[in-house]
Amino acid sequence: QNxxxxxxxxxxxEGKELIIAMEELKQCRLxxxxxxxxxxxxxxxxxxxxxxxxxxxxMKSKRHYPxxxxxxxxxxxxxxQVSHYRFCKVMVDNIPRLREEIKEVSMxxxxxxxxxxxxxxxxxxxxxxxxxxQQRNLDNIxxxxxxxxxxxxxxxxxxxxxxxxxxxxxxxxxxxxGILDVEDExxxxxxPGAQDLVDFSPVYRCLHIYSVLGARETFENYYRKQRRxxxxxxxxxxxxxxxxxxxxxxxxxxxxxxxxxxxxxxxTTQGLVNRAYIDELWEMALSKTIAALRTHSSYCSDPSLVLxxxxxxxxxxxxxxxxxxxxxxLFDMLLEIQDQYSETLLKKWSGVFRNILDSDNYSxxxxxxxxxxxxxxxxxxxxxxxxxxxxxxxxxxxxEFVPKVYNQIKExxxxxxxxxxxxxxxxxxxxDMIRKSTNLLLTRTLSNCLQNVIKRRNVGLTELVQIIINxxxxxxSCKFLEEFxxxxxxxxxxxxxxxxxxxxxxxxxARHAAEEEIYxxxxxxxxxxxxxxxxxxxxMEPGSxxxxxxxxxxxxxxxxxxxxxxxxxxxxxxxxxxxxxxQTACMSACKHLSTSLMQLLLEAEVRQLTLGALQQFNLDVxxxxx
Numbered sequence: 263q264n265x266x267x268x269x270x271x272x273x274x275x276e277g278k279e280l281i282i283a284m285e286e287l288k289q290c291r292l293x294x295x296x297x298x299x300x301x302x303x304x305x306x307x308x309x310x311x312x313x314x315x316x317x318x319x320x321m322k323s324k325r326h327y328p329x330x331x332x333x334x335x336x337x338x339x340x341x342x343q344v345s346h347y348r349f350c351k352v353m354v355d356n357i358p359r360l361r362e363e364i365k366e367v368s369m370x371x372x373x374x375x376x377x378x379x380x381x382x383x384x385x386x387x388x389x390x391x392x393x394x395x396q397q398r399n400l401d402n403i404x405x406x407x408x409x410x411x412x413x414x415x416x417x418x419x420x421x422x423x424x425x426x427x428x429x430x431x432x433x434x435x436x437x438x439x440g441i442l443d444v445e446d447e448x449x450x451x452x453x454p455g456a457q458d459l460v461d462f463s464p465v466y467r468c469l470h471i472y473s474v475l476g477a478r479e480t481f482e483n484y485y486r487k488q489r490r491x492x493x494x495x496x497x498x499x500x501x502x503x504x505x506x507x508x509x510x511x512x513x514x515x516x517x518x519x520x521x522x523x524x525x526x527x528x529x530t531t532q533g534l535v536n537r538a539y540i541d542e543l544w545e546m547a548l549s550k551t552i553a554a555l556r557t558h559s560s561y562c563s564d565p566s567l568v569l570x571x572x573x574x575x576x577x578x579x580x581x582x583x584x585x586x587x588x589x590x591x592l593f594d595m596l597l598e599i600q601d602q603y604s605e606t607l608l609k610k611w612s613g614v615f616r617n618i619l620d621s622d623n624y625s626x627x628x629x630x631x632x633x634x635x636x637x638x639x640x641x642x643x644x645x646x647x648x649x650x651x652x653x654x655x656x657x658x659x660x661x662e663f664v665p666k667v668y669n670q671i672k673e674x675x676x677x678x679x680x681x682x683x684x685x686x687x688x689x690x691x692x693x694d695m696i697r698k699s700t701n702l703l704l705t706r707t708l709s710n711c712l713q714n715v716i717k718r719r720n721v722g723l724t725e726l727v728q729i730i731i732n733x734x735x736x737x738x739s740c741k742f743l744e745e746f747x748x749x750x751x752x753x754x755x756x757x758x759x760x761x762x763x764x765x766x767x768x769x770x771x772a773r774h775a776a777e778e779e780i781y782x783x784x785x786x787x788x789x790x791x792x793x794x795x796x797x798x799x800x801x802m803e804p805g806s807x808x809x810x811x812x813x814x815x816x817x818x819x820x821x822x823x824x825x826x827x828x829x830x831x832x833x834x835x836x837x838x839x840x841x842x843x844x845q846t847a848c849m850s851a852c853k854h855l856s857t858s859l860m861q862l863l864l865e866a867e868v869r870q871l872t873l874g875a876l877q878q879f880n881l882d883v884x885x886x887x888x
Contacts, residue, residue, distance in 0.1 A: 307347065310340045314353060317360070326364045326371075327467050330474055333360060365475060368468040372485070375464040380492050383519030384512060386459055390522045391515065394581035465527065469534055482534055489524065489535075493543055496520050497550040504558035507570045513554075514578040517547060525585045544587050552595050559599050565606040569680055572596060572603070576684045596685055603681050604699045608707050611674050615711040618666045624725040626657040641665040643742040644735065660735045661728050667708070668739055672746060674703050679750055693753035697763060700747070704768040712772040716779050723783060724825050729776045730843060737769035777843055781850040784822065788851060791815035792858050797875060799868050804877035808885035816885065819851060855886065 313336045320329035337357055344350050379386070465485075472481035496516045503509035521544065528535050555575070562568050575596055579589040629635045631654055638644075638658060642665035649656060678699045682692040715721070716729060744763055748754060794811040807813075826844035863879065 303344075306344050310336065310344055310350065310353070313340055321360070321363070324367065324371075326368050327470055330361075330364055330471055333357060333364075334474075361475065364471060365477070368464075368471045369484075371464040372468040375462075376488050376492070379460060379519075379523050380495070382459070383496065383523065384515045385519070386522055387515030387517065387519030388511075389459060390518050390585075391577055391581045394584055395577060397584070398577075398580060460523065460526075462526065462530065465534070466531065469531055485534060486539060489520075490543070493520060493547065497547055497554075499554040499558060503554070504561040507567060507574065510558075510571055510574055514574060517551060518578065518581050521547070521582060521585060521587065548591055552591060555595060556598070559602060562602075563606055563609070565603060565610055565677065568599065568603045568606055569677075572599060572681055573684070575599075580684075593685060600681055600685075600695065604678070604702065607674060607677055607699070608702060611670065611703060612707045612711065614670055615667065615708055616714075618663050618670065619711055619715045622661050622663040622666075624661050624722075624728040626659055626728075627662055628655055628657050630655045638665055642668050642735075643739055660732045664732050664735050667736060668743075671700070671703065671708075671743060675700055675743075675747060675750070689751050689753050693747065693751035696747055696751065700743070701764045705764050709768045709771065712768075713775055716772065716775045721779065721783075723780060723822055726776045726780050726783070727825055727843070730773050733769040733773040733776070737766050737773075740766050740769075777846070780843065780847055784819075784847055784851045785854045787818065788815065788855055788858065791818070792855075792862070795862060797862070797879065799871040799875045801872060801874040801878060803874045804881060808882045809878070812882045812885055815855075823848065852886075859883065859886075 313332060317329055317332045317336065320326075320332060336353070341350055341354060345354070469478070469481060472478050499513050500509060503513055521540075524535060524540055524543065528537070528540055559568065559571060562571070575592060579592040583589045627638060629638065635654075635656075642660075644658070644660075646659075649658070675696055678696045679692070682695055687695070712729070712733070716726065740763055747763075791811055791814060794814075795809065796811075797809075823844055826847070859879075859882070
């Protein structure tokens with residue numbers, strides 16, 4: 263028993279250390295298990311925290327689309343594994359708020375984008391119109407030299423545009439490169455594409471974000487509503503637009519810029535805008551633009567500004583047609599503006615003709631050498647074999663207003679032709695337009711100017727005679743004007759609907775008016791002389807010669823008819839023509855004089871008269887006969 267007790271004590275003493283060691287081992291095992299469990303839990307938690315940190319980082323650097331993707335991973339993949347931790351609950355509660363924040367920030371980006379394109383649509387439109395202009399110039403060059411091919415350039419443009427599509431349509435493009443990268447291009451450098459000027463990534467990002475958040479429809483409605491508002495603002499023309507061409511240019515640039523952006527959005531997003539929406543906007547734009555142009559162009563009285571405006575409208579129409587918008591109504595409206603252009607031209611030429619007629623000296627053009635002769639023949643179609651044979655110095659039969667008026671009619675025709683360029687009209691339509699306008703110029707503008715000169719006070723007989731000669735030459739030149747129009751429009755005068763020029767009637771009417779004025783003038787002069795007649799009806803003896811007033815009158819008539827007989831130039835035309843006028847004038851004068859003398863004799867105041875007075879009167883009548 264003692265032995266057992268002793269052994270047990272020893273065993274107990276020895277076992278104490280072992281128990282202590284075992285306790286320590288047990289404690290270590292427990293710690294080891296805890297560490298292992300902690301490592302396992304941390305392995306689950308750390309990715310969650312890393313993802314959350316990444317999310318905050320993405321939010322901070324405004325990479326909202328990737329942030330949304332991170333948020334989705336966090337919510338659906340990572341957080342469910344560690345959902346029982348308190349920090350996870352805080353994260354779960356934060357997720358809707360973060361989503362809302364992303365939504366708001368991306369919407370704010372979109373608003374900035376909308377504001378920016380509103381400001382820069384002017385520049386975008388200007389660029390698009392420059393491109394259209396370049397394309398038109400290129401087409402013209404190609405049509406003139408069909409072999410020249412724009413192969414390299416076309417390839418280059420195609421590559422550039424495909425790169426652009428890839429770059430812009432990717433919603434993952436994380437870095438915004440600024441809304442607009444606008445640089446001033448030199449004229450000779452290649453014009454940047456309108457899309458190159460704008461970074462569309464905010465729209466794509468916002469669209470993707472809203473699509474992911476299931477609110478795409480809200481986004482589409484908001485975008486369309488805002489753009490409609492902007493369209494109305496863009497289509498509101500400034501009140502002083504008609505004053506300068508820049509006013510119109512800016513207006514057009516903004517409209518083009520607006521639709522270029524919409525067209526790009528249509529082709530690079532699936533259904534953010536659709537064709538029906540754009541067509542509806544275009545219809546509204548077209549009606550408002552046409553109404554604005556009608557109103558503002560009606561204030562314009564300068565033909566060169568109207569012409570520049572027309573070229574601008576054509577470029578505007580061509581640019582938008584290039585983007586697939588129908589522009590026929592714009593060309594129809596240009597035909598209305600063309601009538602107004604004609605009116606402004608007629609006003610301008612009225613002043614030109616007035617100046618020419620007022621500054622003319624109404625005497626034949628003297629030529630001292632061959633050069634001057636050739637110069638005038640070059641300006642006006644005149645051929646006269648007799649005049650060519652004569653030595654220098656010699657005179658043309660007409661005065662300076664003939665070549666000047668003829669050249670101004672040609673200038674007017676050129677001005678009309680300028681307007682018809684690029685209107686997509688057939689040559690017969692152009693020909694008809696030019697002829698109608700030219701007829702108005704002849705029958706209304708020039709005719710009025712000539713009539714005013716003929717009817718003005720103190721017009722001399724020599725001037726009237728010169729006008730008769732001048733109008734005869736201008737009448738003859740009408741066939742050359744017909745040829746001139748035929749040459750520039752390539753429409754033969756025999757064509758069915760060709761309008762004839764009324765030039766001949768204009769010049770005939772002017773000539774008849776001048777002839778009438780001559781007869782009237784002569785009769786008035788005769789009346790003035792007759793007022794000096796002072797017959798003594800009770801004279802006993804007649805005088806030895808005809809009365810003084812009558813001798814003066816006959817002297818005046820003699821010198822007047824000398825003007826007709828000494829007419830210069832083309833013997834055949836002018837002697838017969840002026841001879842005819844002279845004959846008629848002479849007959850008219852004689853008739854008027856005889857009637858007036860008869861009235862003198864039969865006046866009521868003459869109650870009685872002597873034989874002497876009658877013999878004196880007879881002397882006067884015989885002098886007239888002689």
